[in-house]
Amino acid sequence: MSTENEFDVIVAGAGPVGSIAAIALARQGFAVALVGPQPNGDDRRTTALMMPALDYLEKLGLPPFSPEETAPLEVMRIIDATQRLVRSAPVTFRAAEIGTGRFGVNIPNSVLLRILKEALQVEPRIVRVDAMVAEWRLGDDRARAVLPDGKVLSASLAVAADGRMSPAREAAGISVAKRDYPQSALVLNFAHSRPHGFVSTEFHTETGPCTQVPLPGDRSSLVWLVSPQMAVELAALDAAELSARIEERMQSILGKVEVEPGRQIYPMSALLPSTMAANRVALVGEAAHVFPPIGAQGMNLGIRDVADLVDVALSHRDDPGSERALSAYRSARRLDVLARQTAVNSLNMALLSDLLPAQIVRSAGLGLMAGISPLREFVMREGMQPGSGFARIASGWRKQVRR
Ligand SMILES: Cc1cc2nc3c(=O)[nH]c(=O)nc-3n(C[C@H](O)[C@H](O)[C@H](O)COP(=O)(O)OP(=O)(O)OC[C@H]3O[C@@H](n4cnc5c(N)ncnc54)[C@H](O)[C@@H]3O)c2cc1C
Numbered sequence: 001m002s003t004e005n006e007f008d009v010i011v012a013g014a015g016p017v018g019s020i021a022a023i024a025l026a027r028q029g030f031a032v033a034l035v036g037p038q039p040n041g042d043d044r045r046t047t048a049l050m051m052p053a054l055d056y057l058e059k060l061g062l063p064p065f066s067p068e069e070t071a072p073l074e075v076m077r078i079i080d081a082t083q084r085l086v087r088s089a090p091v092t093f094r095a096a097e098i099g100t101g102r103f104g105v106n107i108p109n110s111v112l113l114r115i116l117k118e119a120l121q122v123e124p125r126i127v128r129v130d131a132m133v134a135e136w137r138l139g140d141d142r143a144r145a146v147l148p149d150g151k152v153l154s155a156s157l158a159v160a161a162d163g164r165m166s167p168a169r170e171a172a173g174i175s176v177a178k179r180d181y182p183q184s185a186l187v188l189n190f191a192h193s194r195p196h197g198f199v200s201t202e203f204h205t206e207t208g209p210c211t212q213v214p215l216p217g218d219r220s221s222l223v224w225l226v227s228p229q230m231a232v233e234l235a236a237l238d239a240a241e242l243s244a245r246i247e248e249r250m251q252s253i254l255g256k257v258e259v260e261p262g263r264q265i266y267p268m269s270a271l272l273p274s275t276m277a278a279n280r281v282a283l284v285g286e287a288a289h290v291f292p293p294i295g296a297q298g299m300n301l302g303i304r305d306v307a308d309l310v311d312v313a314l315s316h317r318d319d320p321g322s323e324r325a326l327s328a329y330r331s332a333r334r335l336d337v338l339a340r341q342t343a344v345n346s347l348n349m350a351l352l353s354d355l356l357p358a359q360i361v362r363s364a365g366l367g368l369m370a371g372i373s374p375l376r377e378f379v380m381r382e383g384m385q386p387g388s389g390f391a392r393i394a395s396g397w398r399k400q401v402r403r
Pocket residue numbers: 012013014015016017018035036037038039045046047048049131132133134161162163164166167185187223266284285286287293296297298299300301302
């Protein structure tokens with residue numbers, strides 16, 4: 001008799017992407033072990049989730065997000081706040097321009113994690129193990145996770161949702177290209193005297209973007225990319241001084257600022273693995289891609305990893321961790337991950353660069369978007385869902401040809 005606990009899939013990491021993966025796989029009938037400590041709830045970040053991600057979560061049966069806890073994103077604006085020689089005009093993206101009321105919602109991570117925890121508790125096909133995987137044994141036929149008490153879980157497929165350091169990725173022998181940026185994100189929430197009108201504004205500065213995203217009421221979240229030293233200095237200021245610095249940075253567009261307690265600092269880096277899957281391990285979320293929080297892409301991309309992985313698992317139900325299945329997953333994810341990674345890192349590098357050509361290219365790009373409505377529309381559609389901008393162009397061409 002086997003002493004192993006057998007599953008179809010082991011998901012390592014109970015962060016947002018791992019939890020979503022476990023729920024999505026279980027809803028398709030797979031027996032899932034979700035292994036990892038419960039995130040401790042002190043994450044003060046908020047996440048802008050775009051409509052395709054929200055639609056996917058709704059399809060999984062998650063309850064709708066309450067308007068008391070989340071805020072819709074109706075307009076997204078970029079303001080060039082650099083002091084450089086070449087600067088661009090502000091660019092405004094309106095959800096109404098692409099026929100949707102909102103791009104998505106801004107949700108506090110603590111709220112998202114609470115909702116996911118509740119959904120996990122009522123899912124009969126998920127066994128929740130509140131421990132780290134101590135060791136991986138990856139064989140030709142099964143992936144095995146050894147727990148700290150010596151118990152062994154075995155499955156056809158291991159999903160690495162275990163974050164940027166991903167021990168499962170390392171065990172699978174997947175190498176990574178990593179770059180540390182001379183930036184940290186200062187993260188906090190604040191109240192303001194003027195209403196935000198459900199507009200998110202990204203101020204582009206010489207140290208990176210400073211992004212305000214609406215929360216319910218006259219409140220917003222802030223992600224301010226500065227040098228690591230400046231992040232520490234800003235976080236150490238008293239509330240009045242920090243509030244004044246933020247108001248100044250935001251050109252007082254939201255009136256008087258009052259920061260709320262709780263400031264966090266996240267060092268910035270970029271990480272890209274050499275492959276999305278190998279040796280019965282498939283990567284999702286930050287195990288698969290890390291880049292600075294510009295344009296609200298990271299978790300949205302992680303949810304698309306999950307959607308593609310579940311499709312692949314369904315079409316290889318007899319052995320979802322087989323090489324054929326992993327190969328299909330690699331093909332499904334390659335372009336999307338590479339495109340997002342390249343776009344975000346290039347924009348970040350162009351902002352940090354003092355070189356005039358980089359400034360001209362960045363400013364020309366923003367200028368074109370500000371002035372040309374179809375280009376703006378294309379960028380909005382592609383920003384929300386890869387391929388949808390191209391699909392729109394193709395359907396426009398088809399209509400013209402028919403005429
Ligand atoms: C400041 C900031 C703002 C952001 N804003 C946005 C936004 O607006 N929109 C957006 O789409 N994205 C945003 N992102 C990106 C987003 O936060 C990440 O993509 C997302 O949090 C990644 O989730 P994850 O579940 O992959 O990883 P994590 O949240 O890191 O979870 C990994 C989990 O794995 C666990 N783990 C590690 N080792 C093991 C092990 N051996 N065994 C079991 N478990 C293990 C850890 O305990 C952890 O719980 C932002 C990021 C930052 C830094």
